[in-house]
Amino acid sequence: MADVARMAGVSVATVSRALAGSPLVSEETRARIEAAVKATGYVVNQVASGLRLQRSRQVLVLLPDIANPFFGEVVLGIEEEAQRLGFGVLIGNTARNPDREAALARQFQTGAVDGLVLLTGHKPPDIPATRLVGVSEHIADPAVAMVSIDNRAAAREAVAYLLALGHRKIAHIGGPAGNILTQQRYAGFLDAMGGQVDPARVQFGDYSIASGEAAMHTLLNTTPTAVFCSNDEMAIGAIRAARANRLSVPGDLSIVGFDDIPFAGAYDPPLTTIRQPRREMGRVAARLLLAAISDEDLPRPAVLPHTLIMRASTGKIKIS
Amino acid sequence: MADVARMAGVSVATVSRALAGSPLVSEETRARIEAAVKATGYVVNQVASGLRLQRSRQVLVLLPDIANPFFGEVVLGIEEEAQRLGFGVLIGNTARNPDREAALARQFQTGAVDGLVLLTGHKPPDIPATRLVGVSEHIADPAVAMVSIDNRAAAREAVAYLLALGHRKIAHIGGPAGNILTQQRYAGFLDAMGGQVDPARVQFGDYSIASGEAAMHTLLNTTPTAVFCSNDEMAIGAIRAARANRLSVPGDLSIVGFDDIPFAGAYDPPLTTIRQPRREMGRVAARLLLAAISDEDLPRPAVLPHTLIMRASTGKIKIS
DNA sequence: TTGTACGCGTTATCAT
DNA sequence: ATGATAACGCGTACAA
Numbered sequence: 316m317a318d319v320a321r322m323a324g325v326s327v328a329t330v331s332r333a334l335a336g337s338p339l340v341s342e343e344t345r346a347r348i349e350a351a352v353k354a355t356g357y358v359v360n361q362v363a364s365g366l367r368l369q370r371s372r373q374v375l376v377l378l379p380d381i382a383n384p385f386f387g388e389v390v391l392g393i394e395e396e397a398q399r400l401g402f403g404v405l406i407g408n409t410a411r412n413p414d415r416e417a418a419l420a421r422q423f424q425t426g427a428v429d430g431l432v433l434l435t436g437h438k439p440p441d442i443p444a445t446r447l448v449g450v451s452e453h454i455a456d457p458a459v460a461m462v463s464i465d466n467r468a469a470a471r472e473a474v475a476y477l478l479a480l481g482h483r484k485i486a487h488i489g490g491p492a493g494n495i496l497t498q499q500r501y502a503g504f505l506d507a508m509g510g511q512v513d514p515a516r517v518q519f520g521d522y523s524i525a526s527g528e529a530a531m532h533t534l535l536n537t538t539p540t541a542v543f544c545s546n547d548e549m550a551i552g553a554i555r556a557a558r559a560n561r562l563s564v565p566g567d568l569s570i571v572g573f574d575d576i577p578f579a580g581a582y583d584p585p586l587t588t589i590r591q592p593r594r595e596m597g598r599v600a601a602r603l604l605l606a607a608i609s610d611e612d613l614p615r616p617a618v619l620p621h622t623l624i625m626r627a628s629t630g631k632i633k634i635s
Numbered sequence: 636m637a638d639v640a641r642m643a644g645v646s647v648a649t650v651s652r653a654l655a656g657s658p659l660v661s662e663e664t665r666a667r668i669e670a671a672v673k674a675t676g677y678v679v680n681q682v683a684s685g686l687r688l689q690r691s692r693q694v695l696v697l698l699p700d701i702a703n704p705f706f707g708e709v710v711l712g713i714e715e716e717a718q719r720l721g722f723g724v725l726i727g728n729t730a731r732n733p734d735r736e737a738a739l740a741r742q743f744q745t746g747a748v749d750g751l752v753l754l755t756g757h758k759p760p761d762i763p764a765t766r767l768v769g770v771s772e773h774i775a776d777p778a779v780a781m782v783s784i785d786n787r788a789a790a791r792e793a794v795a796y797l798l799a800l801g802h803r804k805i806a807h808i809g810g811p812a813g814n815i816l817t818q819q820r821y822a823g824f825l826d827a828m829g830g831q832v833d834p835a836r837v838q839f840g841d842y843s844i845a846s847g848e849a850a851m852h853t854l855l856n857t858t859p860t861a862v863f864c865s866n867d868e869m870a871i872g873a874i875r876a877a878r879a880n881r882l883s884v885p886g887d888l889s890i891v892g893f894d895d896i897p898f899a900g901a902y903d904p905p906l907t908t909i910r911q912p913r914r915e916m917g918r919v920a921a922r923l924l925l926a927a928i929s930d931e932d933l934p935r936p937a938v939l940p941h942t943l944i945m946r947a948s949t950g951k952i953k954i955s
Numbered sequence: 956t957t958g959t960a961c962g963c964g965t966t967a968t969c970a971t
Numbered sequence: 972a973t974g975a976t977a978a979c980g981c982g983t984a985c986a987a
Binding site for chain 2: 965967
């Protein structure tokens with residue numbers, strides 16, 4: 316900046332003002348400064364600026380698993396809205412590793428970013444809740460603003476659809492037992508079934524294809540005619556297991572997933588599933604967080620609408 | 636830091652030294668300082684430290700599309716190695732948008748990160764090549780270190796496999812025409828075919844499932860018995876198009892993909908494809924970049940081995 | 956409208 | 972072994 320100031324024949328203070336768009340700079344001076352900036356290829360040092368201003372105009376999105384196709388669209392929504400409001404978006408992958416989570420949280424504590432979007436379902440310790448917003452998976456601390464769908468109602472709706480198709484022997488594959496999403500979706504399943512569930516018809520996986528496959532192999536002993544899965548990957552695993560046992564989907568077995576990940580519609584058969592408005596969830600999260608960073612108080616319309624997407628992995632029960 | 640110094644009864648200089656692990660601090664003083672750190676919950680401000688040291692011990696990974704399942708494992712490899720060497724990893728999604736790319740590149744120019752890993756195939760302007768490493772898709776500037784497989788040889792191998800299965804009417808679905816990966820894989824296809832290719836048997840998509848589907852619908856007019864696709868998504872699209880035309884895969888048509896993304900093995904039929912050693916590519920890239928940042932000169936073992944994964948989307952040609 | 960000078964939180968140099 | 976202080980690059984209060 317000193318170079319630019321020298322070249323334009325002004326002080327660094329004036330350069331700083333010109334670059335910040337202050338009205339306190341004459342048009343002529345501004346033009347000279349801009350020419351000097353172009354000539355030197357100077358760009359403002361955000362680190363120094365951040366140190367001085369105590370804010371970076373950056374937000375950090377914490378992902379538990381960057382390979383999970385659910386998150387991509389959410390991040391796009393966050394970026395859309397952040398860019399509109401003049402903020403940059405960085406992404407950090409915690410890989411569910413506490414050390415990495417701590418290292419990324421430090422980016423906040425240290426002023427490198429102004430706020431955190433949590434897609435991890437987990438609040439890093441020692442961070443003020445006012446600079447946080449959680450998306451999709453609820454954060455234990457109720458002070459953290461949340462953006463999500465009503466997972467319980469969505470699960471209820473998915474299972475009600477299976478009931479409407481005539482299914483009664485409906486099984487469930489949930490995620491890891493401690494997981495809050497697992498609990499909410501399982502609760503919705505129980506709601507729809509009116510509590511009439513054979514415990515043997517409920518299995519829990521870890522949201523992976525392989526775990527869905529394993530769970531389905533076990534469930535097959537209970538001869539279900541339909542299965543509600545807590546995500547699309549496990550639904551795909553369930554279909555693979557059914558096929559391996561010479562059952563056709565949806566002929567012999569109907570399968571419902573959850574999330575409507577990009578591959579859900581392209582699978583064979585295309586998956587019936589619950590769609591979350593992922594992009595909009597990202598947008599709302601960004602709006603909430605940036606408002607909080609600017610110390611505005613905003614209403615919190617945290618619950619967004621889901622949609623049941625009826626595709627070809629479900630069908631009416633066979634008359635037997 | 637001033638608080639800690641006061642509480643420990645020392646100067647900030649000593650606190651800084653103690654926290655940096657300098658041997659110039661007595662055990663007793665160090666203990667007092669550590670107690671004060673714990674009591675105050677103090678954490679070092681990386682922004683200020685970065686400003687002073689002119690380095691941040693962070694690298695930034697630039698992704699063209701965060702939703703692309705290819706990148707997840709590469710990022711994990713980068714993180715593994717970076718963490719081992721005491722560096723943090725941030726991720727930026729350019730969404731192929733020049734503005735976003737520029738905003739993220741500024742993170743480098745401004746000292747917020749010490750180096751960039753490019754998965755975009757594109758070098759942001761005004762960045763010294765010595766702090767860059769490209770992965771997978773070649774960067775036009777030859778000064779940028781690269782980590783990739785031999786795409787041409789891999790394509791040649793995939794098509795040779797189809798030839799070995801007896802196929803002769805082999806079509807190709809490539810990516811966007813300008814794309815370097817597209818060109819390399821197409822060249823490998825031509826190599827294997829000995830230049831004997833009906834131009835009507837070559838179509839180009841945009842690496843999406845939908846574009847693969849559209850390309851396949853066109854190719855069907857040329858009655859191919861096998862198709863080599865430039866990525867797995869387009870291969871899945873090709874299978875969908877074949878199915879829509881009552882062709883069985885691999886019965887009537889063999890399909891080969893490229894990349895071995897996580898869903899390739901779970902699709903029905905499981906995809907024959909070329910596997911890139913994605914995690915290892917990430918590790919090597921991190922090693923290269925961090926060596927360059929530390930001004931070490933390292934050999935550049937840029938070309939990593941690929942593997943042809945033979946699954947069920949390919950079969951011997953039917954005797955007709 | 957512009958310049959001077961201080962402070963943001965560190966770390967390194969120099970002195971003790 | 973420790974302390975005082977300058978400097979990293981910027982933004983702003985205050986003076987001019």
